[in-house]
Amino acid sequence: MLTIKNLHAEVDGKAILKGIDLEIRKGEVHAIMGPNGSGKSSLASVLAGRENYTVTQGEVNFDGKELLELSPEDRAREGVFLAFQYPVEIPGVSNLNFLKTALNEIRAYKGLPALEAKEFLKLTKEKQQLVDFNANLMNRSLNEGFSGGEKKRNEIFQLAMLDPKLGILDETDSGLDIDALRIVANGVNKLRGPEKSFLLITHYQRLLDYIIPDFVHVLYNGRIVKTGTKELALELEEKGYDWLREAEVHV
Amino acid sequence: MRNSNEIIDDIANKEYEFGFTTDIEMDIAPAGLNEEIIRFISAKKEEPEWLLEWRLKGYQAFKKMQLPSWQHFPMPAIDFQAVSYYAAPKKKKQLASLDEVDPELLATFEKLGIPLNEQKALSGVAVDAVFDSVSVATTFKGKLKEMGVIFCSFGEAVREHPDLVKKYLGSVVPHSDNIFAALNAAVFSDGSFVYIPKGVRCPMELSTYFRINAQNTGQFERTLIIADDNSYVSYLEGCTAPMRDENQLHAAVVELVALDHAEIKYSTVQNWYPGDKDGKGGIYNFVTKRGICKGNSSKISWTQVETGSAITWKYPSVILQGDDAQGEFYSVAVVRNKQIADTGTKIYHLGRNTRSRIISKGISAGQGDNTYRGLVQVGPRAHNARNFTQCDSLLIGNRCGAHTFPYIESRNKSATVEHEATTSKIGEDQIFYLNQRGIDTEKAVALIVNGYAKEVLNQLPMEFAVEAQKLLSITLEGSVG
Numbered sequence: 203m204l205t206i207k208n209l210h211a212e213v214d215g216k217a218i219l220k221g222i223d224l225e226i227r228k229g230e231v232h233a234i235m236g237p238n239g240s241g242k243s244s245l246a247s248v249l250a251g252r253e254n255y256t257v258t259q260g261e262v263n264f265d266g267k268e269l270l271e272l273s274p275e276d277r278a279r280e281g282v283f284l285a286f287q288y289p290v291e292i293p294g295v296s297n298l299n300f301l302k303t304a305l306n307e308i309r310a311y312k313g314l315p316a317l318e319a320k321e322f323l324k325l326t327k328e329k330q331q332l333v334d335f336n337a338n339l340m341n342r343s344l345n346e347g348f349s350g351g352e353k354k355r356n357e358i359f360q361l362a363m364l365d366p367k368l369g370i371l372d373e374t375d376s377g378l379d380i381d382a383l384r385i386v387a388n389g390v391n392k393l394r395g396p397e398k399s400f401l402l403i404t405h406y407q408r409l410l411d412y413i414i415p416d417f418v419h420v421l422y423n424g425r426i427v428k429t430g431t432k433e434l435a436l437e438l439e440e441k442g443y444d445w446l447r448e449a450e451v452h453v
Numbered sequence: 454m455r456n457s458n459e460i461i462d463d464i465a466n467k468e469y470e471f472g473f474t475t476d477i478e479m480d481i482a483p484a485g486l487n488e489e490i491i492r493f494i495s496a497k498k499e500e501p502e503w504l505l506e507w508r509l510k511g512y513q514a515f516k517k518m519q520l521p522s523w524q525h526f527p528m529p530a531i532d533f534q535a536v537s538y539y540a541a542p543k544k545k546k547q548l549a550s551l552d553e554v555d556p557e558l559l560a561t562f563e564k565l566g567i568p569l570n571e572q573k574a575l576s577g578v579a580v581d582a583v584f585d586s587v588s589v590a591t592t593f594k595g596k597l598k599e600m601g602v603i604f605c606s607f608g609e610a611v612r613e614h615p616d617l618v619k620k621y622l623g624s625v626v627p628h629s630d631n632i633f634a635a636l637n638a639a640v641f642s643d644g645s646f647v648y649i650p651k652g653v654r655c656p657m658e659l660s661t662y663f664r665i666n667a668q669n670t671g672q673f674e675r676t677l678i679i680a681d682d683n684s685y686v687s688y689l690e691g692c693t694a695p696m697r698d699e700n701q702l703h704a705a706v707v708e709l710v711a712l713d714h715a716e717i718k719y720s721t722v723q724n725w726y727p728g729d730k731d732g733k734g735g736i737y738n739f740v741t742k743r744g745i746c747k748g749n750s751s752k753i754s755w756t757q758v759e760t761g762s763a764i765t766w767k768y769p770s771v772i773l774q775g776d777d778a779q780g781e782f783y784s785v786a787v788v789r790n791k792q793i794a795d796t797g798t799k800i801y802h803l804g805r806n807t808r809s810r811i812i813s814k815g816i817s818a819g820q821g822d823n824t825y826r827g828l829v830q831v832g833p834r835a836h837n838a839r840n841f842t843q844c845d846s847l848l849i850g851n852r853c854g855a856h857t858f859p860y861i862e863s864r865n866k867s868a869t870v871e872h873e874a875t876t877s878k879i880g881e882d883q884i885f886y887l888n889q890r891g892i893d894t895e896k897a898v899a900l901i902v903n904g905y906a907k908e909v910l911n912q913l914p915m916e917f918a919v920e921a922q923k924l925l926s927i928t929l930e931g932s933v934g
C-alpha cells in the first residue's frame with residue numbers, strides 16, 4: 203500500500219526528515235511515536251503534499267503510484283487521508299457543504315457521478331452513528347468555534363465519510379477525554395479492514411490499548427530508530443525516549 | 454507543484470467571459486460634450502421641452518464642478534470631450550414588437566444569457582435590455598400592465614407617463630448632486646422606469662441588463678423606480694462590456710422612491726469589463742444610486758455584487774425620511790489584478806425609529822485595492838434610530854489592499870450605532886486542508902469566498918443567487934495559493 207524509501211525532506215533549508223524507510227501493507231495499522239519535534243507531523247505533511255516541505259531525496263509509492271508526483275488533492279483522491287493535528291477553521295463554509303464538495307470531488311476523480319442529496323444525507327447519518335458524531339455540528343461552519351475534542355472527532359467523521367485507503371491520524375487522541383478517546387478508537391476499529399491501512403501518530407500508549415497496532419515505530423530526529431510491536435509502546439511509556447539516543451547514534 | 458505566487462499570477466491568464474463585441478451598424482454621435490450634443494440627444498429621443506431644459510441645467514452644473522478628490526485612489530484624468538455621448542444600433546425600420554428586434558441584438562443578449570424571447574426567458578423575470586444608449590426590448594410588459602405595473606424604457610416613460618417622470622425625476626438625485634450625476638442629467642441615454650401602483654406586489658422580478666458595445670462611448674443610463682403605498686418590487690440590474698484597451702465611462706444614476714409601507718429591493722450584479730492584468734482598459738464605473746424612504750414604514754434595500762470595472766466608485770444610499778423606515782445595504786465587492794473599488798453606502802436617519810443594516814464584504818486579490826466607505830448620519834428628529842454595520846475584508850495573497858472608512862455622525866442621543874469590522878486572509882493552511890480532502894485550489898477558494906459572502910448572496914433573488922456565486926468563483930479563479 204505505502205512504501206517509503208530513504209525519504210529526506212527539509213523546511214526553509216533545514217533538514218527535518220533524514221532518511222525514512224517504512225512499508226505499510228494493506229490492512230495494517232502502524233503507530234509512530236517519538237519526542238516533540240522529531241518529525242512526525244512533518245512526515246504526515248510530506249505524505250499529504252504540504253507545499254513548504256521540499257523533498258530532497260527518496261521516493262514514496264502509494265498503491266502503485268509515485269505519491270510525490272501528485273498534487274495534494276490528487277493524493278487525497280487516490281485515498282490518502284490526513285487527520286490533522288491542528289484542524290483549521292473555515293468560517294462561512296458549512297461542514298455539510300464542505301463534505302459534500304469533498305466527497306463529490308473524490309467521486310468525480312474516480313469517474314463516479316455526484317451523490318444525490320438524499321443518498322448523501324443517508325451516508326452522513328450512517329457515518330455519524332458509526333463514529334458517534336454530534337449531528338448539530340454538521341450545519342455549523344467548518345471547525346469554527348469547535349472545541350478541541352470536537353475538531354478531532356470531526357476529523358474522524360470526515361475519514362469515515364471519505365473512506366480513504368490510508369488514514370494518517372496525527373495525534374487525533376490528544377485533547378480527547380477518556381470517553382471520546384474510546385469512541386474515536388472504536389470508530390477507527392470499525393473502519394479497519396483488509397483494504398484499509400492506518401498510520402497513527404501518538405504520544406500515548408493508551409490509544410494503542412484501544413487500537414492494537416501491527417507495528418510501532420519510533421521516530422527520533424528525523425529517522426525511524428526502532429521498530430517493534432505493541433510492547434515497544436509500553437516500553438517507551440516506561441523509559442521515555444532518552445535511551446534511544448544511543449540507537450540513533452548507531453544507525 | 455505551483456507555489457502561491459505562481460498561482461496568484463495565474464489570474465492574469467483568466468479571460469473575461471463577456472468580452473466579445475457585436476458587429477452592428479450604429480448611429481454614433483461625434484465625440485464631445487456641448488449644448489449641441491445635448492440638444493441632439495434630446496431631439497433623437499423626441500423629448501419634451503422641459504426635459505431638454507432639465508438636461509441643460511445639468512450641463513451648466515457639470516461645467517462648474519470638479520472631479521472629486523476624497524476617494525482612496527488617484528482619480529484618473531477623464532477627457533469628457535473624447536467620449537461619444539450617443540450610440541444606438543441603427544434601426545432598419547420602425548419596430549413594433551419584440552419579434553422585430555434586430556436578430557443580431559437578440560443573439561447578443563442570448564449569448565450573455567439574457568434571452569429576450571418571452572418563451573425562452575426565465576419565468577418570473579421581466580427584462581429591459583439596454584444596448585449602448587437605447588433600450589432594445591422589454592419583456593413581459595403586457596403581463597405587468599394588467600396589474601398596473603409600469604416597466605418600460607426611460608424614453609418610453611417620458612412619452613407615455615410624463616407626469617410621473619416630471620414629478621420624480623431628480624427628486625432623489627438632483628441634477629447638481631455631483632459631477633457624474635450632473636453629467637448624467639445632461640446626457641443620460643436610456644434606462645428603465647418602474648412604477649408600482651398602490652397595494653400591488655409586483656408578481657415578477659424586474660431586471661435591466663446593460664450592455665456597452667460601441668467604442669469610445671460611455672453609458673449614461675438613468676433608472677427611476679417608484680413604489681406607491683403598500684407596494685413591493687424586487688429589481689435587478691446586470692451589466693457587461695467588451696474588452697477594450699481604452700477605458701470607458703459608465704456614469705449612471707438610479708433613483709428610488711418608496712412611499713408609505715412600500716418596499717423596494719434593488720440588486721446589482723456588476724460585471725463590467727475590469728481591464729487586463731496590467732490594468733489596461735476597463736470600465737470606469739462612477740455611479741450615483743440613492744433611494745428615499747419617503748413614506749412611514751417603508752423599506753429600501755440595496756444588494757450589490759461588484760466584480761467588474763477598472764474603477765468602481767459608488768455609494769448606494771438611503772434617506773430614511775418616514776418614521777419606522779428601514780434601509781439596508783448588502784455588498785460584496787471583489788477586486789483583482791489592478792482593479793480599484795471605493796464603495797459603500799450612506800444612510801441618513803431622519804425619521805423616528807428608523808433602522809438600517811449594513812453588511813459589507815470586501816474581497817481583494819492580486820494587486821487590487823478595495824475600500825469600504827460608509828456614512829451613517831442620524832438627524833435630530835431620529836429618535837431611537839438604530840444602525841448596525843458589519844464590515845469585513847478578505848485578503849487573497851499579499852499584494853492587495855483593503856481599507857475601511859466608516860463615518861458616523863449622530864445628532865440624536867437616543868440613537869444606537871454599532872460598527873464591527875474584521876480583516877482576514879485566506880490562509881495557505883485553509884487551502885491545504887481543503888486540498889487534503891480532495892478539493893483543488895480553485896474550488897477551495899470558491900468555497901471559502903462563497904462562504905464568506907453568503908450573508909450577502911442570500912439577499913439576492915433566488916434566480917440570480919446561483920449566477921452570482923458562479924461569477925464570484927470565476928472571477929477569483931486562480932487567485933490564491
Ligand SMILES: Nc1ncnc2c1ncn2[C@@H]1O[C@H](COP(=O)(O)OP(=O)(O)OP(=O)(O)O)[C@@H](O)[C@H]1O
Pocket residue numbers: 213214216218236237238239240241242243244245254287
Ligand atoms: N515551517 C517550519 N520552519 C522551520 N522549522 C519547522 C517548520 N515546520 C516544522 N519545523 C521543525 O521541524 C521539526 C519537526 O516538527 P514536527 O511538527 O514534524 O514535529 P512532531 O514530531 O510532529 O512534534 P510534536 O510531537 O510536537 O507534534 C521541529 O523542529 C519543527 O520546529
Ligand SMILES: [Mg+2]
Pocket residue numbers: 242243244287372373
Ligand atoms: Mg506533530
